[in-house]
Every structure is written in structure tokens, then in C-alpha cells.
Amino acid sequence: MILFKRTFILFVIQLAGLTFCVNAQIANHETGYIQTDRTVYVAGESVFYKLYVLDATSKKRSDLSKVGYILLRNANPNPTLKIRIKIDSGLAAGSFVLPDTLTSGVYQLIAFTSEMKNFGERQFIHKEIVIANRFDKELNFKLINSGSTDNSKIHPADVKPEIKTDKLTYGSREKVIVSLGKTNSKANVSVSVFEDPGIASTDKSIAETLAGLSTVQPDKKVLNTYLPESKEKIIRGRVIDETTQKTIKDATVLLSCMDSIPNLQYAVTNSNGMFQMLLSDYYNGKELFFTIKDMPANQHWKIVTEDEFALSNTWNPPLTEIKDNFKKFIDKSQNIVYINKCYQLNNVLIAKPVADRNYICPQLYHCPVSTVLLSDFVQLNDLPEIAVELLPQLRIYNDNGKYSARIMFESSNLYYDKPAVFLDGVFVDDLNKIIGLGSEQIKKIDIVQSERAFGNLIFEGIISITSKSNEILNTTPASYSLRIKNDNFNQGGSFVDVNPDSIKDKNIPYYKQLLYWNPNLELSGTDSTKFEFYTSDNTANFIIKVEGISDDGTPISASSTIQVNNKLNVTVK
Amino acid sequence: MKHYLYFLFLLICISINAQTVKSTEVSESDTLFLPKLTGQTYIERKGYKGEQYFYDDWVDGDILLSTGEMLHGEKLKYNGLFDELIWVNMSNYRQFELDKSFVAEFWLKGIRGATIHFKRINLGEQTDTHPSEIYAQIGVEEKVSLYIQRKISVVGDEDIYENGKLYNIKSIESKPLYYIKLPSNNYLVLRRIRRNAFLKLFPEQKKTILKLIRAGHLNFKSEADLIKVIELMNEKGVI
Numbered sequence: 001m002i003l004f005k006r007t008f009i010l011f012v013i014q015l016a017g018l019t020f021c022v023n024a025q026i027a028n029h030e031t032g033y034i035q036t037d038r039t040v041y042v043a044g045e046s047v048f049y050k051l052y053v054l055d056a057t058s059k060k061r062s063d064l065s066k067v068g069y070i071l072l073r074n075a076n077p078n079p080t081l082k083i084r085i086k087i088d089s090g091l092a093a094g095s096f097v098l099p100d101t102l103t104s105g106v107y108q109l110i111a112f113t114s115e116m117k118n119f120g121e122r123q124f125i126h127k128e129i130v131i132a133n134r135f136d137k138e139l140n141f142k143l144i145n146s147g148s149t150d151n152s153k154i155h156p157a158d159v160k161p162e163i164k165t166d167k168l169t170y171g172s173r174e175k176v177i178v179s180l181g182k183t184n185s186k187a188n189v190s191v192s193v194f195e196d197p198g199i200a201s202t203d204k205s206i207a208e209t210l211a212g213l214s215t216v217q218p219d220k221k222v223l224n225t226y227l228p229e230s231k232e233k234i235i236r237g238r239v240i241d242e243t244t245q246k247t248i249k250d251a252t253v254l255l256s257c258m259d260s261i262p263n264l265q266y267a268v269t270n271s272n273g274m275f276q277m278l279l280s281d282y283y284n285g286k287e288l289f290f291t292i293k294d295m296p297a298n299q300h301w302k303i304v305t306e307d308e309f310a311l312s313n314t315w316n317p318p319l320t321e322i323k324d325n326f327k328k329f330i331d332k333s334q335n336i337v338y339i340n341k342c343y344q345l346n347n348v349l350i351a352k353p354v355a356d357r358n359y360i361c362p363q364l365y366h367c368p369v370s371t372v373l374l375s376d377f378v379q380l381n382d383l384p385e386i387a388v389e390l391l392p393q394l395r396i397y398n399d400n401g402k403y404s405a406r407i408m409f410e411s412s413n414l415y416y417d418k419p420a421v422f423l424d425g426v427f428v429d430d431l432n433k434i435i436g437l438g439s440e441q442i443k444k445i446d447i448v449q450s451e452r453a454f455g456n457l458i459f460e461g462i463i464s465i466t467s468k469s470n471e472i473l474n475t476t477p478a479s480y481s482l483r484i485k486n487d488n489f490n491q492g493g494s495f496v497d498v499n500p501d502s503i504k505d506k507n508i509p510y511y512k513q514l515l516y517w518n519p520n521l522e523l524s525g526t527d528s529t530k531f532e533f534y535t536s537d538n539t540a541n542f543i544i545k546v547e548g549i550s551d552d553g554t555p556i557s558a559s560s561t562i563q564v565n566n567k568l569n570v571t572v573k
Numbered sequence: 574m575k576h577y578l579y580f581l582f583l584l585i586c587i588s589i590n591a592q593t594v595k596s597t598e599v600s601e602s603d604t605l606f607l608p609k610l611t612g613q614t615y616i617e618r619k620g621y622k623g624e625q626y627f628y629d630d631w632v633d634g635d636i637l638l639s640t641g642e643m644l645h646g647e648k649l650k651y652n653g654l655f656d657e658l659i660w661v662n663m664s665n666y667r668q669f670e671l672d673k674s675f676v677a678e679f680w681l682k683g684i685r686g687a688t689i690h691f692k693r694i695n696l697g698e699q700t701d702t703h704p705s706e707i708y709a710q711i712g713v714e715e716k717v718s719l720y721i722q723r724k725i726s727v728v729g730d731e732d733i734y735e736n737g738k739l740y741n742i743k744s745i746e747s748k749p750l751y752y753i754k755l756p757s758n759n760y761l762v763l764r765r766i767r768r769n770a771f772l773k774l775f776p777e778q779k780k781t782i783l784k785l786i787r788a789g790h791l792n793f794k795s796e797a798d799l800i801k802v803i804e805l806m807n808e809k810g811v812i
Binding site: 227231234264265266276277278360362363364365366367411450451452453454455456457458 | 605606608609610611612613614616639640641642662664665667669672673674675
């Protein structure tokens with residue numbers, strides 16, 4: 001009986017532990033919301049976005065993920081645009097330019113973090129936008145059926161700060177002063193003022209989005225847990241046998257990239273043949289060279305990296321015919337884009353300051369080296385000749401066309417036969433590929449004559465060759481190596497609110513459909529917040545839309561409208 | 574029947590444990606992507622009589638790298654004779670002397686119950702006998718700082734016959750050097766803890782410092798007294 005009791009207590013403790021673990025995982029789960037400056041664009045225009053990444057439980061801004069992904073797609077399986085963004089304390093703001101070759105239609109913006117992948121694609125952040133090609137006058141595409149979406153529905157949890165404008169109707173090129181009522185606590189909101197497209201919107205507010213969330217469990221289909229990218233981007237991949245398609249465990253995958261110094265990162269594949277590496281800012285915009293260390297002979301291994309943007313589900317929303325009034329709106333938008341292009345007024349973006357290049361290079365060594373500058377000596381034809389004439393500590397052997405190098409250690413005067421060879425900072429998978437490099441191509445050679453440790457890896461000496469014109473790019477990777485481009489983070493640009501008085505030539509038409517965009521308006525919570533902008537020559541109804549989240553996790557959503565007439569006889573409120 | 578029930582409970586407990594493994598994977602992100610230590614294979618030099626190390630045993634230590642990254646719980650030893658930090662890689666049990674320019678600071682834990690904090694300091698000038706960069710224990714780090722180099726020096730040698738061969742054996746012992754860093758970033762060296770030697774380093778502040786020593790009832794014969802004097806100098810703004 002005692003044994004039974006003990007076993008039962010043990011069972012209860014284990015069950016409690018499991019519940020805690022599951023809860024902890026759910027508590028870590030992220031959700032979010034994306035706001036864009038508008039919902040209707042002409043191809044070639046910029047989309048300004050603000051991404052909120054929130055803790056699914058508390059709805060407070062999540063501090064977990066530092067990297068986010070945004071992609072744009074339509075019904076086609078391949079995304080039309082993919083960007084990687086930096087997230088700071090649950091917020092990210094920026095812009096991207098829509099390719100001007102996009103066909104007219106409905107598109108879906110999808111934003112997600114690596115951590116969200118654990119819960120399946122249904123948990124990603126979605127938003128639908130309409131894009132019209134500038135030259136498409138037929139406009140024979142369809143819109144999403146907005147259904148019976150009731151946007152006036154009140155969500156008890158949200159805060160709707162009052163939006164007050166100094167007038168209801170404004171003339172062209174006139175200043176608009178907006179006062180945003182107080183919220184109960186500090187908050188960060190994004191504000192956009194854009195022309196009302198005059199169609200029923202499928203766009204959900206942050207409050208509606210968060211109210212629609214349900215408790216989710218990790219997706220069982222996800223084979224491996226995606227680690228949250230709490231520092232930098234994590235690249236994932238596998239080593240597989242090309243012939244059997246089986247995954248290879250315990251393979252050491254090396255990563256290096258072109259630089260003036262040898263650099264290295266490595267990972268060992270797990271039982272699923274999977275490896276993960278942290279890609280710091282150092283790798284931004286660089287070509288990544290992957291290879292396998294000590295690749296066994298006569299094996300057909302291959303490195304395959306995961307596409308972080310890959311989606312398994314396609315998107316086929318129910319569509320309905322486009323209405324005439326919306327066609328007119330798009331026609332107007334196309335004309336405005338055309339006018340602004342003619343007068344070169346489309347450049348409302350200014351580039352953000354270049355981020356500090358404050359990255360850490362994963363240097364292979366931090367010790368003194370023997371350096372030979374080839375320009376100090378007579379012309380030599382190839383690497384074996386250079387070794388014979390200039391580098392007594394280096395021996396190059398030719399075994400039936402297969403070249404290998406040996407380095408003499410300073411401490412023992414013995415030659416060791418497995419030195420690591422680097423060309424332009426990149427680990428060379430086969431010496432034969434660079435054996436023909438001579439004084440014409442090589443700038444300098446650095447040699448480390450000792451057994452070196454790099455983490456758990458050991459190299460019997462190091463030969464680092466720096467070429468005059470990046471010869472590494474002319475080499476072909478071995479079948480077990482991989483070369484891929486790592487895109488930069490999207491930095492985008494910020495919206496510039498142009499004061500019409502600053503335009504010297506008053507005869508230039510000044511038409512804008514986006515009057516104001518501020519992705520980071522901080523609300524104190526105790527006082528109302530003011531902001532101002534200018535109208536343009538575009539006479540229309542404009543929507544002032546405010547979306548955001550307070551520090552305590554309360555969603556903030558509000559909207560109002562103003563009218564812009566091209567006449568000066570405006571009514572004072 | 575009873576035994577069958579026990580077995581069933583145990584089986585459930587084991588299966589629960591097996592399921593919880595996945596959720597703990599999340600914490601891997603902190604340990605999976607740690608920076609990699611770099612260094613060359615360390616082979617202890619023979620032919621010395623005495624202790625080469627600041628502390629003979631391997632101790633747990635933390636390392637602050639020059640990149641600003643931190644590593645915790647590495648097995649370390651400090652060789653005072655060659656001023657090298659020795660690391661044993663626990664995955665292959667091989668010893669390496671770490672690249673000095675990659676190590677900014679390190680902490681050796683559990684040495685006589687205390688944690689000793691070392692820092693790589695740049696003395697500015699390099700001579701054949703004096704490297705420009707050394708590891709030194711931090712005594713005081715303020716406006717006027719005190720760094721203690723735990724130097725092991727050769728104090729003599731002798732020739733001995735062993736197995737019919739003649740060997741030269743060098744005697745080594747601990748000879749700490751005290752580096753006082755001034756606000757101007759210049760270093761003053763104190764080879765022995767002697768009051769007069771210390772006062773000679775500060776001829777202009779000699780009287781004030783003497784007063785501080787007397788007021789603090791310091792006999793100036795131990796490292797603790799030296800540290801106390803430097804602390805008092807900082808407190809009273811002597812320099």
C-alpha cells in the first residue's frame with residue numbers, strides 16, 4: 001500500500017511538472033498585429049508598416065523575439081516579396097517598396113517570428129491589401145468578400161481614445177491639428193491618415209485581432225522546436241545523404257564568409273541531421289560559405305538549409321467582383337502616382353541612418369602570425385612554387401593530382417598534415433581549387449605554426465591566403481559545400497511630412513493619398529497627445545486611424561474622418 | 574494485480590518525462606550559440622622547481638572576451654611563469670593557452686573560498702623582458718587603480734644528474750608585481766610592499782599619504798594594507 005501511495009504521489013508530481021512545462025511554453029508564445037499606412041496601393045509605391053509582437057497571454061509587448069519576417073503573397077505559391085526585420089521590445093516599423101511589376105489583385109501580408117512557427121502558420125499575423133498595377137486600366141481583378149464584418153463591434157478590453165481635430169473640413173495645403181484623447185496607461189501607437197477608398201474594409205483593428213485569438217497548442221506537425229530568435233537570426237539546415245536521402249548525424253558543418261581575416265562558425269548535426277547557427281549582423285548582406293569538415297571519402301553528403309520564409313499553406317480567399325466606385329478610386333490613385341512621378345514628388349521616403357557596424361567577427365584566431373607579402377618577391381606561378389621559394393614552414397605535396405599541405409610547427413619542427421586553409425577569409429574545402437593561384441592573384445599569406453583550438457575544433461596549423469581580387473568568388477563549391485546569400489535586414493525609410501509652404505514652385509500639383517504616418521507615437525496615458533500634418537491638393541475624405549498597445553497590454557484602436565475640399569470656404573468646427 | 578498497477582503508473586511517469594523533453598529545448602538558445610574560445614595547444618614546460626601556477630588545481634572560471642561576450646563555467650588555470658591563461662576543453666580534455674588578445678577579463682572561482690578577478694592590462698611599452706599586455710588581478714579599480722600581477726619568477730637554477738644525464742633546473746617562486754594606474758593612464762610599479770618604496774612613487778603627495786597611513790593604523794606590510802591605502806587615496810582625492 002505504501003509503495004502504491006508513493007507511486008501515486010510520484011505520478012501527481014510528474015503530471016504537475018508536465019502541466020507547468022506546457023503552460024510555460026504557451027506563456028512564451030507570441031502573437032501580434034500589423035498595421036499598414038493604407039490598404040490600397042499602386043505597384044511601385046511604398047508600404048509603411050508597424051509590427052506589434054505581443055505575448056499571447058498577457059498581450060504585453062514581447063521581449064522574446066528580435067527578428068521578424070514579413071512576406072507578401074497572392075494566390076501564387078511563391079511569395080512576391082520577402083523581408084527580414086529587426087524587432088525591438090516587441091515593436092518594428094519600416095517600409096518596403098512594392099515591385100512595380102506586380103499584377104493587380106488582392107495580396108496577403110504575413111508577418112511572423114521564428115517562435116510563432118512552433119504553433120503553425122495559422123498563428124501568423126495576416127493582413128490583406130489591394131495592389132493595382134500602374135498601367136492596368138481594365139482592373140479585372142476581384143476583392144475579398146468582406147462578408148458581414150461588423151467593425152463597430154465594441155470590445156470590452158480595448159481603449160478607444162477620442163480623436164479631436166481643430167476642424168472637420170479643411171482646404172488644400174492646410175495644417176491639421178489632431179488631439180488624441182488620454183488613455184489609462186502609457187502606450188505606443190501608430191497613426192495613419194489616408195484617403196478613404198470607399199469600400200467595406202476587411203481590415204481588423206488590433207482589438208478585434210486580439211479578441212479573436214484562442215488558446216493554441218504547439219503544432220504537432222512541427223518536427224523540431226523553433227528556438228526563439230532572441231539575439232539574432234538562426235539559420236537551420238540539415239546534412240543528408242544524397243543517394244539514400246537519410247539524414248547524417250554528428251557531421252561538423254562549417255560556416256565562413258568573405259573577409260580580410262579568416263572567420264569561422266560551426267555546428268554539429270543532431271540525431272535528426274539538423275544544425276542551427278546564429279547569424280549575427282556580421283553576416284548581413286554577405287555570401288555564406290557552408291562546408292563539412294573532414295568529409296569522408298566516397299560519400300555523397302549534402303547541406304540543405306531551410307527557407308525561413310517557406311509556407312506550407314496556399315492562400316485562396318473567397319473573392320467578389322470589384323465595384324465601380326472602387327475602380328474609380330484606383331484610377332485616381334494611378335493618376336496621382338503618375339502625376340507625382342512626373343513631378344518627382346514620389347520620393348517621400350528618406351533613408352534611415354545606416355546602422356552602426358557594431359558587429360563581432362567570429363575570428364578564427366587572435367594570435368600573432370607569420371606574414372609573407374607576395375609583392376615583396378619575384379613573380380611566382382602557383383602555390384607549390386610559392387611554398388618552395390618563400391615558405392619553408394609549408395610543404396605542398398602532389399599525390400596523383402590531389403594536392404595536400406603540411407605545416408611545420410614552431411615548437412617541434414615536425415610537419416603536420418591537416419592545416420586549415422582559408423582563402424579570403426573562407427574555409428577552402430579542396431586545396432586543388434586554389435593550387436594555381438600565384439603572385440599575380442595573391443596579395444599575402446599568413447601562417448600559424450601551431451595546433452589551434454577553435455571551440456571544440458582542432459586545426460593542425462592555419463594557412464590564410466588573401467587574394468588581390470576576391471578569388472574565392474571564382475571557386476566552385478564542392479558537392480558537399482553550399483554557398484548562399486544572406487539578405488540584409490530591411491531598414492526601409494521613414495515618412496516625411498512635407499510642409500506645402502516649403503515647395504517653391506506653387507504651380508506644381510501636390511497630391512497625396514497618405515497625409516500622415518507615424519509608427520511610433522508615444523502616449524503618456526495621463527494627457528492628450530497632439531500631432532499635426534498638412535493636407536494636399538487631393539480633395540477627398542481621409543481616415544485618421546490609430547492602432548496600438550498600452551504598457552499593460554490593453555489594445556488601443558480609434559478612427560475618425562476629416563474632409564479636404566479644394567476650396568478655402570471651410571467651416572470652422 | 575497490484576504489481577501490474579505499479580508498473581502501469583511507472584510507465585505513465587516515464588512517458589510524461591519523455592514528452593517534456595521537447596519543451597526544455599527552448600532554453601538551448603542561450604547555450605547553443607556561445608562564442609568559441611581560441612588558443613593553441615598547451616604543453617607544460619618542464620625543468621622548473623616550484624609551482625608555475627597561481628593555483629595548482631583546475632577551477633571553474635568565467636571569461637569576458639574582448640568582443641564583450643561572456644563565457645561561464647570553463648575550467649581554467651593561470652600560469653604565472655608565462656602569464657598565460659590555460660583552458661581545458663572538457664569535450665576532449667585537451668589543454669590550450671588562450672589567445673591573450675581575445676581575453677579581456679577572467680574570474681577564477683573557489684580559490685581558497687574566494688573569486689579572483691583578473692584583467693588584461695596594457696602597460697603601454699614593450700621590452701624584451703616586459704610584454705605590453707599582461708594579466709593582472711584587480712586590487713582596486715577606481716581613479717587610482719591597483720593591479721597585481723601574480724608573477725612567478727625564476728630565482729635561481731641548479732644542474733642535476735638524472736639517469737646519467739645533466740639537467741638544468743630553474744627554481745621558481747611567487748614574486749607579485751604591483752601596478753598602480755594613475756588617472757593619466759600611466760603605470761607605477763611597486764616590486765615589494767614597503768612604505769618608503771610606495772611613498773617614493775608619490776613624492777608630491779608623500780605627506781598626505783603618510784597621514785592617511787597613520788590615521789588608518791596601517792603597518793603597510795600586506796596586500797590588504799596596500800589596497801586600503803589606495804582606497805583611502807581615492808576616497809580623499811589625493812590624486
